[in-house]
Amino acid sequence: MDTMALSFAQLNESIVSRVLVVAVASSNAYLYPVCYCISQWFTMDRLELVTRNVEEVVTMDELKALLENNPAPSVYVGYEPSGNIHLGHMITANKLIDLQQAGFKVTVLLADLHAYLNRKGTMEEIAKIADYNKRCFIALGLSPENTRFVLGSSYQLSPEYETSVLKMACDTTLNRARRSMDEVSRDAEDPRVSQMIYPLMQALDIAYLGVDVAMGGIDQRKIHMLAREELPALGFRSPICLHTPILLGLDGTKMSSSKGNNISVDEPAESVTKKIEKAFCPIGQVADNPVLDLFRYHIFIKYPTITIERPEKFGGNLEYASYDALRDDFAAKKVHPMDLKKTAAKYMNLILESVRNRM
Ligand code: STL
Numbered sequence: 001m002d003t004m005a006l007s008f009a010q011l012n013e014s015i016v017s018r019v020l021v022v023a024v025a026s027s028n029a030y031l032y033p034v035c036y037c038i039s040q041w042f043t044m045d046r047l048e049l050v051t052r053n054v055e056e057v058v059t060m061d062e063l064k065a066l067l068e069n070n071p072a073p074s075v076y077v078g079y080e081p082s083g084n085i086h087l088g089h090m091i092t093a094n095k096l097i098d099l100q101q102a103g104f105k106v107t108v109l110l111a112d113l114h115a116y117l118n119r120k121g122t123m124e125e126i127a128k129i130a131d132y133n134k135r136c137f138i139a140l141g142l143s144p145e146n147t148r149f150v151l152g153s154s155y156q157l158s159p160e161y162e163t164s165v166l167k168m169a170c171d172t173t174l175n176r177a178r179r180s181m182d183e184v185s186r187d188a189e190d191p192r193v194s195q196m197i198y199p200l201m202q203a204l205d206i207a208y209l210g211v212d213v214a215m216g217g218i219d220q221r222k223i224h225m226l227a228r229e230e231l232p233a234l235g236f237r238s239p240i241c242l243h244t245p246i247l248l249g250l251d252g253t254k255m256s257s258s259k260g261n262n263i264s265v266d267e268p269a270e271s272v273t274k275k276i277e278k279a280f281c282p283i284g285q286v287a288d289n290p291v292l293d294l295f296r297y298h299i300f301i302k303y304p305t306i307t308i309e310r311p312e313k314f315g316g317n318l319e320y321a322s323y324d325a326l327r328d329d330f331a332a333k334k335v336h337p338m339d340l341k342k343t344a345a346k347y348m349n350l351i352l353e354s355v356r357n358r359m
Contacts, residue, residue, distance in 0.1 A: 049102045053095065053297055055218050056243040058228070063240050066212055067102075075099050075213040075242070078109035078152075078205060080120060081129035085136040086262045087298070088217065088255060091244050093140040094301045095215065100146055107148045107209050108137055113156050114201065117194040118185065123153070136265055139358035150209065156201060161208055164234055168200045171233055172226070180226045183219035203227035207236035218243040247297070250290045252280030266356060269349045276345040281337040286327055291337070291344050296323045299347045308335060308343045 046067050057063050066073050077092050096106050110130040116123055130151060138144045155161060178191060180199040185191065202223050206214045214224055224241040232238055248254065249261025256262075263272055281291040299306060300323045308318040318335065320326040329335050 046102045049098050050104075050242075052098065053091075053244070053301075054242055055245040056221065056241075058221075058224065058241040058243075063213075063242075066240060070212070072103050072105055073213065074105040074107065074209075074211040075215050076107035076109055076206070076209050076211045077215045078111045078114070078202065079133065080111050080115035080118060081126050081133050082115075083129050083132070084257055084262075085133060085140075085265045086255075086257075087294075088246065088262070089136070090140060090265070091247070091297050092215065092217065093137055093142060094297065095242070095244050096147075097141050097301075099213075099215075100143060104213070105148070106142065106146065107150060107211060108134075108142070109150050109152055109205060109209065110134065111152045111202075111205075113152045114198055117198045117201075119192070119194070127151075135359055136355075139355045140265065141355075152201075152205070155208055156205075161204060164204050164207075165197065165200050167234055168204065168230055169197070171230055172200060176226060180222040182222060184223070199223045199226055200230075203230055206239045207231055207234070212240060213242055214239045215242040215244070217246045219246050245297075247293050248280075248288055248290050250275050250279040252288060252290060263348065263352075265352060266359070267352065269353070272349055272352060273345040276341050276348065279341060281341060283337055284331055284333045286331050289330075291340055292327055292330060294344045294348060295326055298351060299344065302351055303347060306343065306347060308339050310339055314339075 047064060050063065050067065051057060051060075075096070077096060079089065079092075082089075096108070100106050110133060112123065112126045112130050115121065115126045115129075120126060121129075134149050137147070137149075174196065177196040177199055181191070181195055185195050185198070199222075202220075203226055206227050214220075214227065216224065221241070221243055224239070224243075228238045228241070246255075249256065249259060250263070251259065251261040253259065253261065260275070263275060276291065276294070279291050281289055286292060295306070305319055305321045306326070308320070310316055310318065314336075318329070320329075326335070330340060
C-alpha cells in the first residue's frame with residue numbers, strides 16, 4: 001500500500017489524518033464508501049496540506065468542494081523541458097509531493113511542443129532534455145509509480161487536439177492571447193504567431209489530460225484564467241487553479257540564469273554555500289528575504305525541526321520546529337543573518353546531496 005511511501009518527516013508532523021486519507025483512498029474499491037466518510041472527517045487537514053505555501057487558489061470554494069467529493073482528484077503541472085532544473089522547479093515539485101500525500105493523482109507534462117513554440121531548440125534537442133527532466137523530478141522526490149509523465153507531443157498532434165486548438169483560436173481574441181503570455185514569453189516586443197498558439201494549447205492540455213486542477217507558478221495565472229473562461233465553450237470543464245509563488249533570486253532581484261542568483265539541482269556544494277553566503281539577507285528583514293524563503297519553501301518541507309549551530313559565546317544552538325518560529329526570531333533580531341545563511345547552506349546541501357544520489 002502507498003502508506004509505505006510516506007516518509008518519517010511526514011509522520012513526524014503527527015497529522016495522522018493525512019496518512020489515513022492516503023491509505024484509505026488508495027486501498028481497495030470496496031472500502032471506498034467507508035474511506036470516503038473517514039476522509040471527509042479529515043478534509044480540513046487535507047486542505048491545509050494542499051494549500052500550504054500556495055500563493056493563490058482559484059477558487060477556494062471549488063477546491064474545498066473537490067476535496068469533499070473526491071478522495072483521489074487529479075492535478076497536473078507542465079514544464080518546458082529545461083537543461084537547468086533549479087529552486088523554482090523545486091517549489092512546484094515540493095507542492096506536487098504535498099498533493100500526492102493528500103491523495104491526488106499527479107501528472108507531469110513535459111511540454112516539448114511548447115518549448116518548441118517558444119523557440120527553445122529543435123525537437124531532438126528538446127526530447128533529450130525532457131528525459132533528463134523526468135529523472136530530475138523523480139530524484140526530487142516524486143514517486144515514479146504514482147506520477148504520470150506525459151510528453152506533450154504524444155497527444156498534441158492528434159486531429160482531435162488540433163481541431164480544438166483551431167476552435168479555440170476562433171473563440172479567442174488576439175489581444176487576450178497576447179496578454180495571457182505577458183509573464184511567460186520571450187520576445188514580448190516582437191511576438192511570433194507560435195506564442196499565440198502556446199496559451200491555447202496550454203488551456204487544452206488541462207482538458208486533454210483530464211485533470212481537476214491545473215497547477216503552476218503565479219506567472220501562469222493569465223493563461224489559466226483564459227482556460228477557465230474558454231474551455232466550457234468547447235464542452236470541457238473549467239479547471240481549479242493552484243498557483244505557487246515565484247520567488248526572487250538569492251541576490252534579492254528577479255531570478256535569471258545569467259545572473260547566477262539561482263541554485264541548480266546538480267550544483268556542487270561549495271558553489272551552493274558561496275551563493276547563500278553572499279545572498280541578500282538584511283538583519284531582521286522578513287519581506288523579500290531569499291534566505292528565509294529557502295527555509296519556508298525547501299528546508300522545513302523536508303526537515304520538521306532544524307538546528308542553528310552557534311558557539312556558546314554567541315548564545316549556543318537554537319532549535320526550530322516551524323518556519324513561523326524561525327521567521328519571528330529573525331524579525332526580532334535574535335538570529336543573525338550569518339548564522340541563518342550557514343544553516344541554510346548546510347540544509348540545502350543535505351537536500352541537494354540526496355537529490356544527486358538519486359539521479
Ligand atoms: C516555462 C517556465 C515555467 C513554466 C512553463 C514554461 C510552463 C509551460 C507549460 C506548457 C504547457 C502546459 C502547462 C505548462 O500545458 O516556469 O518556460
